[in-house]
Amino acid sequence: MLTSQKPPRWIKAEREGIHLPTIDWWIDPSRPATNALVTHGHADHARGGHGQVWATGATRDIIALRYGTPTGGRDLDYNEPLDIGDSITATFVPAGHVLGSAQILLERQGERIIVTGDYKRRPDPTCLPFQPTPCDILITEATFALPIFTHPPIEREIARLLAARAANPDRCILIGAYALGKAQRVIAELRLAGYHETIWLHGAMVAVCELYERHGVELGPLALMSEATREALKGQIIACPPSSLNSTWARRLPDPINAMASGWMRVRQRAVQRNVELPLIISDHCDWNELTGTILELSPEETWITHGREDALLHWCALHQMRARALDLVGREEDDTG
Amino acid sequence: MDRFARLLTDLIYTRSRNSKLALLADYLRTVPAPDRGWALAGLTGELNFPSVKAGIVRDLIKERVDPILFSLSRDFVGDTAETVSLLWPAPPGAVTPPPTVSEAVSALSAATRATAKPIVAGLLDRLDEDGRFALLKLATGALRIGVSARLAKTAFAQAFSVPLDDVEEIWHALRPPYTDLFAWATGAAAKPDITSLPVFRPFMLANPLEDAVLDLADYAAEWKWDGIRIQLVHAGGETRLFSRGGEDITASFPDVARAFAHEGVLDGELLVRGAAQGGEAGGAASFNALQQRLGRKVVSASMQAAYPAFVRLYDMLFDRGEDLRRLPWSDRRVRLESVVAGLDPGAFDISALIEAGDFDELADLRAAARETDIEGVMLKRRDSPYEAGRKAGLWYKWKREPLTADCVMMYAQRGSGKRSSFYSDYTFGCWTAPEAEGGVLLPVGKAYSGFSDEELRWLDGFVRKHTVNRFGPVREVEKSLVFEVAFDAVNPSTRHKSGIAMRFPRISRIRRDKPAAEADEIGTLRRMIVASAAG
Numbered sequence: 027m028l029t030s031q032k033p034p035r036w037i038k039a040e041r042e043g044i045h046l047p048t049i050d051w052w053i054d055p056s057r058p059a060t061n062a063l064v065t066h067g068h069a070d071h072a073r074g075g076h077g078q079v080w081a082t083g084a085t086r087d088i089i090a091l092r093y094g095t096p097t098g099g100r101d102l103d104y105n106e107p108l109d110i111g112d113s114i115t116a117t118f119v120p121a122g123h124v125l126g127s128a129q130i131l132l133e134r135q136g137e138r139i140i141v142t143g144d145y146k147r148r149p150d151p152t153c154l155p156f157q158p159t160p161c162d163i164l165i166t167e168a169t170f171a172l173p174i175f176t177h178p179p180i181e182r183e184i185a186r187l188l189a190a191r192a193a194n195p196d197r198c199i200l201i202g203a204y205a206l207g208k209a210q211r212v213i214a215e216l217r218l219a220g221y222h223e224t225i226w227l228h229g230a231m232v233a234v235c236e237l238y239e240r241h242g243v244e245l246g247p248l249a250l251m252s253e254a255t256r257e258a259l260k261g262q263i264i265a266c267p268p269s270s271l272n273s274t275w276a277r278r279l280p281d282p283i284n285a286m287a288s289g290w291m292r293v294r295q296r297a298v299q300r301n302v303e304l305p306l307i308i309s310d311h312c313d314w315n316e317l318t319g320t321i322l323e324l325s326p327e328e329t330w331i332t333h334g335r336e337d338a339l340l341h342w343c344a345l346h347q348m349r350a351r352a353l354d355l356v357g358r359e360e361d362d363t364g
Numbered sequence: 365m366d367r368f369a370r371l372l373t374d375l376i377y378t379r380s381r382n383s384k385l386a387l388l389a390d391y392l393r394t395v396p397a398p399d400r401g402w403a404l405a406g407l408t409g410e411l412n413f414p415s416v417k418a419g420i421v422r423d424l425i426k427e428r429v430d431p432i433l434f435s436l437s438r439d440f441v442g443d444t445a446e447t448v449s450l451l452w453p454a455p456p457g458a459v460t461p462p463p464t465v466s467e468a469v470s471a472l473s474a475a476t477r478a479t480a481k482p483i484v485a486g487l488l489d490r491l492d493e494d495g496r497f498a499l500l501k502l503a504t505g506a507l508r509i510g511v512s513a514r515l516a517k518t519a520f521a522q523a524f525s526v527p528l529d530d531v532e533e534i535w536h537a538l539r540p541p542y543t544d545l546f547a548w549a550t551g552a553a554a555k556p557d558i559t560s561l562p563v564f565r566p567f568m569l570a571n572p573l574e575d576a577v578l579d580l581a582d583y584a585a586e587w588k589w590d591g592i593r594i595q596l597v598h599a600g601g602e603t604r605l606f607s608r609g610g611e612d613i614t615a616s617f618p619d620v621a622r623a624f625a626h627e628g629v630l631d632g633e634l635l636v637r638g639a640a641q642g643g644e645a646g647g648a649a650s651f652n653a654l655q656q657r658l659g660r661k662v663v664s665a666s667m668q669a670a671y672p673a674f675v676r677l678y679d680m681l682f683d684r685g686e687d688l689r690r691l692p693w694s695d696r697r698v699r700l701e702s703v704v705a706g707l708d709p710g711a712f713d714i715s716a717l718i719e720a721g722d723f724d725e726l727a728d729l730r731a732a733a734r735e736t737d738i739e740g741v742m743l744k745r746r747d748s749p750y751e752a753g754r755k756a757g758l759w760y761k762w763k764r765e766p767l768t769a770d771c772v773m774m775y776a777q778r779g780s781g782k783r784s785s786f787y788s789d790y791t792f793g794c795w796t797a798p799e800a801e802g803g804v805l806l807p808v809g810k811a812y813s814g815f816s817d818e819e820l821r822w823l824d825g826f827v828r829k830h831t832v833n834r835f836g837p838v839r840e841v842e843k844s845l846v847f848e849v850a851f852d853a854v855n856p857s858t859r860h861k862s863g864i865a866m867r868f869p870r871i872s873r874i875r876r877d878k879p880a881a882e883a884d885e886i887g888t889l890r891r892m893i894v895a896s897a898a899g
């Protein structure tokens with residue numbers, strides 16, 4: 027229950043992130059902070075230059091890979107409450123978004139606030155599933171908050187990918203997938219679907235794949251694309267960051283079928299604009315029904331919306347007589363992590 | 365409808381022309397009639413349901429989805445048909461199987477203003493997302509999926525191994541769902557007979573001469589006129605004018621149509637007579653004058669008087685029901701001359717042959733010709749039949765030397781298809797005044813051809829190394845590279861800040877040796893307008 031004023035005075039949404047002013051701690055701050063609680067490793071949430079970084083072990087490893095080992099803070103287990111002062115505890119709860127991703131439950135004298143970070147409600151072989159957690163205030167992402175976004179089952183998309191490969195033995199399939207999370211999920215799903223051949227990687231993907239494997243996520247045989255001949259890549263699957271589709275790097279490949287794994291691929295023009303021939307609607311975020319379903323399931327007293335199409339979700343909350351407000355956080359614009 | 369929907373979706377995501385052809389051909393071969401015929405009509409833009417308007421679709425979705433959520437979605441997607449296909453809620457209860465294309469077409473054709481809404485809704489309820497997208501595209505007109513009518517017909521010809529020329533030949537006499545066409549293509553019936561119908565016949569086209577030297581004993585020469593190539597048909601008591609693409613433009617030129625009542629099919633150049641826009645009195649005016657007449661559905665009497673149209677005739681395909689196309693050009697020319705003699709001289713004349721002793725003399729005549737209405741020289745093999753399309757060795761066009769100007773590259777954009785990783789489309793500009801006197805560059809044109817693959821790789825590297833700004837897919841580059849740009853003419857333009865537009869610009873040379881400050885000024889280009897109009 028919200029015991030005091032609404033919203034409680036111990037939490038504030040600033041442009042630079044969610045702030046706990048009584049102790050000067052931040053969640054996913056976009057500017058260097060002395061104490062930062064970080065939901066997950068994507069660049070719009072995890073930045074370098076903080077003093078103490080508090081996050082799951084996998085997230086701290088990702089931060090170390092990108093920005094160097096944090097100077098302070100420590101690895102936290104899921105569901106391990108951390109006392110951070112002024113009677114506030116922070117507990118990391120699985121968010122189902124990428125390896126190490128967490129929602130952060132903040133509690134103070136019976137008031138419960140969830141900061142979801144990014145999350146999804148679908149099974150993902152590379153991370154723990156989203157754990158619904160009752161709360162008074164839900165601070166939710168809204169990346170795909172338009173009713174046009176309904177993600178199909180991932181099995182269907184993987185089957186389309188494998189069918190395209192089988193139908194084009196003289197070409198290769200180049201999948202643009204965000205290097206942290208999406209790429210590993212697609213690889214792991216391909217393995218689940220029975221694909222055990224080498225998957226070829228763009229150099230920018232190697233380190234994160236190795237990190238996933240160190241954390242126990244099996245990805246099967248992987249190799250660098252640059253080590254294969256053009257001939258050997260016919261009929262093969264290659265993964266690269268989305269920005270490398272249509273790049274000079276891709277000119278070495280044998281007539282690639284450009285694929286892209288992203289929730290944005292639901293919209294035809296989005297795929298056509300990026301010259302994508304095989305759009306795969308695979309997202310690490312909630313679709314519209316999952317976002318609204320989560321709000322209904324948790325029925326918080328208030329919903330704060332960040333990160334994307336706030337206006338549609340805000341309007342939906344109003345239609346359902348639920349209190350909601352949009353937060354204006356910087357640097358959370360639409361990107362390829364979708 | 366499922367199969368048609370899958371075809372559209374596949375076509376949208378397919379880049380190469382050959383793959384598009386393969387997809388279309390496979391559909392046309394394997395899908396049963398009459399669905400494939402209706403689909404072919406949709407792909408060639410021949411379907412029209414006047415009672416089904418885009419507004420109906422918007423009304424329907426707003427009855428089912430919150431209007432604000434719809435408009436936010438529509439803004440994001442940018443296309444109403446696609447937005448509605450994604451948002452349409454599944455109806456409660458058991459779903460009737462999806463309609464076939466022909467079932468959908470007959471339902472939409474039967475729609476009136478009163479019944480259009482329930483009919484469209486009933487069809488949408490029976491379809492999945494891709495099916496709804498296909499239905500809405502079909503119902504509201506233009507598919508806009510990157511497939512031209514020509515490509516669809518080419519695919520038809522490939523699917524059944526029939527000559528594309530034959531398909532084009534009979535196409536305009538047939539109506540959806542093209543039962544006769546499919547019957548002929550599949551060998552079930554003879555080719556439909558269209559001799560007595562006022563329909564379009566495909567044009568014979570010319571190849572560029574390049575560096576060849578021809579013997580004038582084998583080739584006849586005539587001027588290439590700068591108007592609109594048209595076909596004039598009179599059959600079954602009706603007269604029609606068709607443009608190069610087979611579009612019926614009779615309504616824009618009623619004066620010409622009225623003047624022609626000889627049963628047959630003629631090929632000629634449509635021109636506007638008179639002093640309008642710089643032409644000499646009695647002669648042909650510039651292409652600009654002709655544009656005043658083009659594209660008008662209704663042409664007033666004063667418009668006809670101010671820009672009187674006439675046809676300069678080149679060839680004759682049919683004469684009183686007799687097909688002349690297999691005859692040699694020289695025989696057709698004799699027949700044409702005798703027919704022209706009987707036509708109204710105010711509306712028709714014959715394109716005169718150029719008298720030249722040999723090829724060198726012809727080259728001199730071509731170099732000397734500066735009239736506005738002459739684009740160059742045509743060379744036609746004296747024994748050539750009239751063959752649809754661009755057959756090698758029969759007809760040549762030998763355009764006048766292009767004009768050139770030195771311009772500076774300003775912006776570059778990525779190409780499409782195989783060129784999608786290259787910056788291959790260039791916008792270039794000329795100076796408003798000498799740079800030293802404070803002149804600036806203004807865009808004067810855009811080109812994406814004229815360079816070799818090797819030059820393209822070099823240009824791509826140049827763009828990447830000299831980018832100063834990015835606007836979405838466009839890069840602004842450092843203004844340092846000079847192109848020699850070739851073009852056919854300069855026209856005044858209100859669309860461009862520079863006030864001019866080039867006709868058919870292409871890169872003729874990359875002038876790495878030339879400093880940008882020495883590129884041409886816009887004034888130089890503007891004087892070319894005057895020069896070409898004055899002849």
Ligand SMILES: [Zn+2]
Pocket residue numbers: 068070071144333363
């Ligand atoms: Zn995010």
Ligand SMILES: [Zn+2]
Pocket residue numbers: 066068123144363
């Ligand atoms: Zn994320």
